[in-house]
Amino acid sequence: MPECFYHYFEQSPVEKIKFLSHEFLIKRDDLLHPDYGGNKARKMYFLFKTDLSKYRQIASYGGHQSNAMLSLAAFARQKNLEFFYFTKTVPKFLRKNPNGNFKRALDLGMKLISTNNYAEITEGKMPDLPPNTLFVKQGLAEPEAEYGIQLLAEEIRNYADKNQLNEMSLVLPSGTGATALYLQKHSCFDVYTVPNAGNTNYLRKQFADLEKSEDFYPNIWDFEDRKYRFGHLYPEFYEIQQKLLQETGIEFELLYDPKTWLLLLRNFSEIKQPVMYIHSGGTYGNRSMLPRYKRYFSLS
């Protein structure tokens, strides 16, 4: 019998909400698992199905508060594998006072290796690792991530069928763009996404790395007049995250969701209704982002 997503996770619920007098459907992928949060659970689906018996450790690399890092740390812990994570040198204050995803991943047994040769690692030159190491790309941007996203597309399709929705727009934030790309590839509904880790050109390049056919590329929204840098703090980001929390009771995260919601509100009247926003998780990271915003506001 083929295994399916539901052997590892419950299907995520869809909630109807009202925000700033518009109606939205929210696909609560953030509820899939507390540590595998959101789209990382989807992207890791292939790992659950891979025979890992020949591996003793998992290795990956990326930022020191990354959601993929936390997800892999939790996964490795569950599978009794060691987890090595390469990152740039960690700031002193964080080493002394770990918080957020960083602390949780260390608590889950992550072996952190901060390196000055980080640029080489991102170019694919991994330091010597034992042969029985499973290597996972930054942000889980593996081609196999497609399998779990395909199941997300199927869940959405089933929801639409059940509720007799012939049309719908799907909205979600992008980092590497893998989630949005694979969602569009497997969904008959229009997908809209927002670049957070670079500009529109960068995101299109990311799509091209994963998929040749432009037919599968999601629509991209961005501001022409305003640049946001990933991981930086912006008052309007905090404001919309708090407004969403107050009006809907749903907690969103502070790195990807705010810019995506700002652009969704700006473009709302142009796209097919209803609009389904995919909540891609990441809220554990608010434990480090909210104190950063507190400091930011008290200093400014």
Ligand SMILES: *Cc1c(COP(=O)(O)O)cnc(C)c1O
């Ligand atoms: C990783 C992540 C994203 C970006 O996903 P990609 O597949 O890399 O585009 C968006 N939102 C949250 C909360 C994430 O953790």
